[in-house]
Each structure stands twice: as C-alpha cells, then as structure tokens.
Amino acid sequence: MPAIEVWFSVGSTYSYLTISRLPAIERQTGIAFDWRPFSVREIMREMDNIPFATKPAKAAYMWRDIARRAERLGLHAHLPAPYPLEGFDLANRVAIVAADEGWCADYAQATYRTWFEKGHPAGAEPNLTASLTAAGQNPARVLKKAESAETEEAYRAATDEARARGIFGAPTFAVGEELFWGDDRLEDALDWHRHGALRKG
Amino acid sequence: MPAIEVWFSVGSTYSYLTISRLPAIERQTGIAFDWRPFSVREIMREMDNIPFATKPAKAAYMWRDIARRAERLGLHAHLPAPYPLEGFDLANRVAIVAADEGWCADYAQATYRTWFEKGHPAGAEPNLTASLTAAGQNPARVLKKAESAETEEAYRAATDEARARGIFGAPTFAVGEELFWGDDRLEDALDWHRHGALRKG
Structure with a gap:
C-alpha cells in the first residue's frame, strides 16, 4: 500500500493530537505515514x-476543543500551551532533517509533548535538546545540520511543493491527489486510502 | 433531557451537512435540537x-471536502453552490420567524436543498417561495413578518447573544456552556450531551 503523506508544521496546535495518535494508528492499520514538514x-x-x-x-474555543479531545486520547496536556512559537522555523528545519534521516515521528512526538505537556516551546531550548535526545540524536550535530543552507533549501522546496499541491493548513493528509485537512479528517483519509471513498457511517 | 442548541446561519456552507443529517439524528437519539439562527x-x-x-x-478544498461528505450522506449536491449569498440577511430573518413559529427545521432543509442541489441561492427567489411553500407556509405572510422591525430586532438580539456566549462560527452546537463548532463536532456535542465528556474511541 502506498503511504499517506502527513504534511505538518511543528507549531500547528491541532497537530499535537495527530502526532500523538499516529503511531498507534500505524501499528493498528499497517499503513505507513510519510512525514512531510513544511512552513x-x-x-x-x-x-x-x-x-x-x-x-x-476563536482562540479560547480552540484550546477547549483540543483539551476535550486530548483528554479523550488519554493525553496529559497543560493548556493553553505557549503560542505562537518564536522558534517555528528552527523547529521545522529540525523536522526536515529528521524526516530525511528517518526519525521524524520520534522527534515530532517528543517536541510536541515537551511543548504541550511541560510548557517548553518547540524550536527553542530546553525543548530542542530534550526532544532530540529523546529521539536518540546528538543535538549539536542535528542543530548544525538544521541550520545549513541545504536544509533551508529543502524546507523551502517542501513549502513550495505544498503550495503547488493546494495545501494551505496543517496537518494535511494526502492520499494521492486527495487532500484531507485537519486532525479531524484523519479518519476520512484512512477511509479514502482503503476504499477510495468515505465509508458510510 | 435539555435540548442541544444549534446556532446556525443560512449561508454557512458546512451547515448543509448538519441540516441534512439532524432530523435522522433527532429521531434516532430522542435529543431535541433548538434552532438558533443568528448572523x-x-x-x-x-x-x-x-x-x-x-x-x-482553501475554497477549492472546502467544496471537495463537502462533496465527499455529502456523498457519504447520500445527498445529491451540485457543487460548488453559489457563494456567498447576496440574500444572507433575509434568509436568516426568515429563519428567525421560522424558529419562533416552530418550523425552522423544515425551512432550513428546504432552503439548503434548493440552494445546494438545485443551484438557487437561499434568501432570494425562487428559493424563498419554494422553500417556504415546502415548509407549509404562506410566502407573502412570512416575508412580511421577516422584514418587520420586530424580526430585525430578534435577529440582532440573537447575534448579540451568540457573541456574548463566545460563538464565532456556524454551525455551533451548545450543550449548556460547552460549545462545539462545525458540522464535524456534532458527534462530540452528542457525546457531551449524554456523558459530559467525549467518549473514548
């Protein structure tokens, strides 16, 4: 089966829910998720x-909506989390490195948990060192690579690809050319991946 | 059981899905829905x-998202529907009259179907006469009442109440003070109404 692409940015609030529940869905369904960080x-x-x-x-509603859904998932979020992220671009350049090297799920989970559960913003210390260490990486090595021109170019190219494909929000799940925007469309994306249609409820 | 309030505006696109599926949910669950039109x-x-x-x-995505979900519901939508509505306020002043007189569900269904399935915008002819007739009403009587100062005042008061309660989008389902925004949060609202929490999936 082809993978479902997960276009995301560290910094999107609802992506906390997605990133927290994707590993279990991956295990249960056998579907592979292809992590595509962009801006x-x-x-x-x-x-x-x-x-x-x-x-x-709208902001007050968003945090309440996330809190209710995080509780349903058994997560221990302390909300509202610091928002928006000052270190947005660095958090995502690290994700570009992580996706390229194959440990993006671990980094995404760790940086979101540190941000949403401990209150340390992603893309800044102490979150960066904590989440890179949790993902089994050497923070100094990764941060150097994240700040390289090569990574900057890959980040820009990913954002250009997202724009060209009609992606305007995060997370967006892509099943071929079919887009599903928002954590609350993950089930629709899974349906489409399996059946090429939404299952009648 | 207390009712779930459905704060909506004729003119909101996703409300087509809600309005089309609420009657069956009302029958299946026995929950009463209290129609609250506002601007x-x-x-x-x-x-x-x-x-x-x-x-x-984002607009292209929205229509595709609605089309997929309408198909799942067995609806026959012709999308994109004309948007935005020029007759937005009149469509909703009629809804104010309808809610006051107790036939809002019938009007909402008829005006949305005429708009989304036949391509005739709500709040204008031939939609108004068709949907009022379908709801068993005399169009001339209702339109006169819809354009009265009393209805204008009730419409304004409803919008003021929505704003004061933190409502910023439509449809919004209110279960006491708990708000659920969007057609895709109807299931959460039903959970909350029954259990005071979201059911673990």
Whole structure:
C-alpha cells in the first residue's frame, strides 16, 4: 500500500493530537505515514490568514476543543500551551532533517509533548535538546545540520511543493491527489486510502 | 433531557451537512435540537475573518471536502453552490420567524436543498417561495413578518447573544456552556450531551 503523506508544521496546535495518535494508528492499520514538514506559516501569511491572534473567542474555543479531545486520547496536556512559537522555523528545519534521516515521528512526538505537556516551546531550548535526545540524536550535530543552507533549501522546496499541491493548513493528509485537512479528517483519509471513498457511517 | 442548541446561519456552507443529517439524528437519539439562527457574517466581519474569498486553495478544498461528505450522506449536491449569498440577511430573518413559529427545521432543509442541489441561492427567489411553500407556509405572510422591525430586532438580539456566549462560527452546537463548532463536532456535542465528556474511541 502506498503511504499517506502527513504534511505538518511543528507549531500547528491541532497537530499535537495527530502526532500523538499516529503511531498507534500505524501499528493498528499497517499503513505507513510519510512525514512531510513544511512552513504552514509562510502559506498562511501569503493567504493573509491570521488564525487566532485577533480572534480571542476563536482562540479560547480552540484550546477547549483540543483539551476535550486530548483528554479523550488519554493525553496529559497543560493548556493553553505557549503560542505562537518564536522558534517555528528552527523547529521545522529540525523536522526536515529528521524526516530525511528517518526519525521524524520520534522527534515530532517528543517536541510536541515537551511543548504541550511541560510548557517548553518547540524550536527553542530546553525543548530542542530534550526532544532530540529523546529521539536518540546528538543535538549539536542535528542543530548544525538544521541550520545549513541545504536544509533551508529543502524546507523551502517542501513549502513550495505544498503550495503547488493546494495545501494551505496543517496537518494535511494526502492520499494521492486527495487532500484531507485537519486532525479531524484523519479518519476520512484512512477511509479514502482503503476504499477510495468515505465509508458510510 | 435539555435540548442541544444549534446556532446556525443560512449561508454557512458546512451547515448543509448538519441540516441534512439532524432530523435522522433527532429521531434516532430522542435529543431535541433548538434552532438558533443568528448572523455569523456579522461576527466574522468583526473578527476580520474572510474565510474563502481571498483563499482559492482553501475554497477549492472546502467544496471537495463537502462533496465527499455529502456523498457519504447520500445527498445529491451540485457543487460548488453559489457563494456567498447576496440574500444572507433575509434568509436568516426568515429563519428567525421560522424558529419562533416552530418550523425552522423544515425551512432550513428546504432552503439548503434548493440552494445546494438545485443551484438557487437561499434568501432570494425562487428559493424563498419554494422553500417556504415546502415548509407549509404562506410566502407573502412570512416575508412580511421577516422584514418587520420586530424580526430585525430578534435577529440582532440573537447575534448579540451568540457573541456574548463566545460563538464565532456556524454551525455551533451548545450543550449548556460547552460549545462545539462545525458540522464535524456534532458527534462530540452528542457525546457531551449524554456523558459530559467525549467518549473514548
């Protein structure tokens, strides 16, 4: 079976739910997930999409919605988490390295848990060292590679590919050309991957 | 059991899915739904929230997402439907009258089906006459009442109440003070109504 691509940015709030539940889904279904970090922030800026900063009611709702769903998943989130991330781009350049080297799921889990459960923002210390260590990596090596021109170029290319494919939010699950936006569309993506349609409920 | 309030605006695209599936859910669960029309457009304008006009990728995605989900529900939508509605406020003033008189579910279904399945925008002719007739009402009587100062005031009061309660999008399901935004949160609202929590999946 081809993989489902998971286009995500460390910094997206709802991706906490996705990243926390994907490993179990991968085990249960045998579907492979292909981690595709990109800059959703750059694409949202181009769309003039400011999701929460000027929308306090929407922001308050978002945290409550995530809290209810995190509780259902048995997660121990302390919300609201620090937001938005100052270290957004570094957090995602590290993800680019991680995806290239094959340990992106471990990094994504560790950095989101440190951010959402311990309150240390992703893309900054002490989160970076803690999550890279948890993923079995040498932080100094990875951070040097994350800050390289090669990684910057790969990050930009991934964002260009996302834009060209019509991706405008994170997480987005891609099953071939079919896009499913949001943690709450993961089940639809799984349906589509299996049946080429949404299963009738 | 207390009712679940359904805060909605005729004009919201995803409300087509909600309005189409609520009657069956009402029959299956015995839960009563309390129809609360308001102007989501006014609240979105205050938040400077322009959902789709400047965001072609997001708009294209939305129609595809609705199409997939409409197909799952067995609906026969012709998408994209005309959007946004020029007759937004009139469509919702009619809904205010309908909710007050107790035939809002019938009107909402009829006006959305005429809009999404036949391509005639809600809040304008021939949709108004067709959907009011389908709801068993005299169009001239209802339109006169919809355009009255009393209805205008009730519409404004409903929008003020929505804003005060933290509602910023449609549909929003309210279970007491707990809000659930979006057609895709209807199941969460049903869980909350029954258990005071989201059921573990």
